Amino acid sequence: MERTVSEVARLAGVSVRTLRHYDSIGLLPPGRVAPNGYRYYGRPELLRLQRILLLRELGVPLPAIARILDEQDDEVSALQDHRAQLLQERRRLDDILGAVDRTIAGLSGDETVTDDEFFAGLSQARSRLRDDLADRFGVAAAEGFEKAVRATDGWTREDYERMGDEGRRLLLRMAAARDRGVRPDSAEALELTEQHYDGVLQLWPATPATYYALGDLILDNADQRSIIASVDEELPEWLAVAIRAYAVQRLGFAQNDKKTVRRSV
């Protein structure tokens, strides 16, 4: 009843190398090893191999299989844990797929939105933002915004989309940090927020006070909020706190000045 490696391999539908591998990691030692080093497998080893291969097909990593088979780890709960990981993997795949789709749509000119419509929409979004800025910070701030915007006159649609990607990447990193439990006023968050501040500066001559107040704007302004929320549902609140913390801790904005800003509305 003893089988050689190649016989077992043929019966089980695996390679000889796989059997050698399983031996070397101690997952499936042969029942007997002849003096010449040849491996021979008996019925118990064949049965164990069946169980190994079943779990392997379910995507369970080999060390986990060893635990389940040897240490009498509960098979059901082990599989349930594994199932949870598979689900997470699938969610990650879905996220990536969504991002790929959006990217393809953007790059391929998005038939549903022509360039004209794109720029019209951009212009509309800008004027809504301008009005909001004027409401909050006064006409001067809105004019500063318009002036900075003029610097983008020569931009192509691709330029905008490239910049959008860059911003989205930053938001993704913030979302990842939030996921890891990073507080919005921690040093790590301030590092990230600094990049946000730098980005904002390129489009708007923000002062410590106006940057502080931006924390409110991204919560209230529908356009801004939805951009951020599209990356992570709970990111707007986190970013708002981070922005205020950055303005206070790194830009020296004092809470007392807050009224000044409000008054300038």
Place this chain on the structure above:
Amino acid sequence: MERTVSEVARLAGVSVRTLRHYDSIGLLPPGRVAPNGYRYYGRPELLRLQRILLLRELGVPLPAIARILDEQDDEVSALQDHRAQLLQERRRLDDILGAVDRTIAGLSGDETVTDDEFFAGLSQARSRLRDDLADRFGVAAAEGFEKAVRATDGWTREDYERMGDEGRRLLLRMAAARDRGVRPDSAEALELTEQHYDGVLQLWPATPATYYALGDLILDNADQRSIIASVDEELPEWLAVAIRAYAVQRLGFAQNDKKTVRRSV
């Protein structure tokens, strides 16, 4: 405007090691390398890094990113190819998830089907199969089946499920072979079918003629067909041909004998 490794790493949110890696594989050489070996990155490298990271987040492997950026490979079609691979990955994950769920359900006693119901269902399926065998091959064959079945008297539900897994694994390997374009009468298919034949022999004293006729049974008998089709939609037809080929080429069943079998109905 030149940045050191750590500056670039901080700005882009990657590790220094990653930049060294990208340099070593030629994906992102620094704009300038000082005599002391220090790497310095300029604006073009930062922009390239942005594009690299965007694609990386989309799950594109680094060599593919290099092709896209350097060889002017069409970005959109490259992403579409990538998208197709992601979809395939997700399908694979879904398949595994389904298998895991079925396995968990089986192992945890499947509340929806009690042991009593399980054995009742088993008994029903058996009697349907027995009737089918009697119709096709005569009462003697059906009795042989019953006799073999008695050998499983002491089996627990787990034993049955273990054996079902074994059978399913064989069917999976056949499905994989079929997917690769293996013909059901090729040598490789005969190897696999031999294992099917061995398995059948344990439950039923098949003769070359009856095994040949089993090719029809798995197509016509609803229970058998659905078991096989649940693994792969098009497997029943493939296996039917493989069974007939095996009976002829390995068991020496002659086509002329076919009438004999039919007559015995």
Place this chain on the structure above:
DNA sequence: GTTGGACTATGACGTTACGTCACCCTTTAG
């Protein structure tokens, strides 16, 4: 007895995208 083909064995490298030492050299602030 030997020859040859089939089978077996043991390394060791390759794969993916870096993380993590270990060890050494510059630059810079005090």
Place this chain on the structure above:
DNA sequence: CTAAAGGGTGACGTAACGTCATAGTCCAAC
């Protein structure tokens, strides 16, 4: 001038084997 940052180059580890390269073993045929 010294010590702390920060930079550099290997080299190993990761998951699960595939794929050589090299060498010993077995068995049937001559």
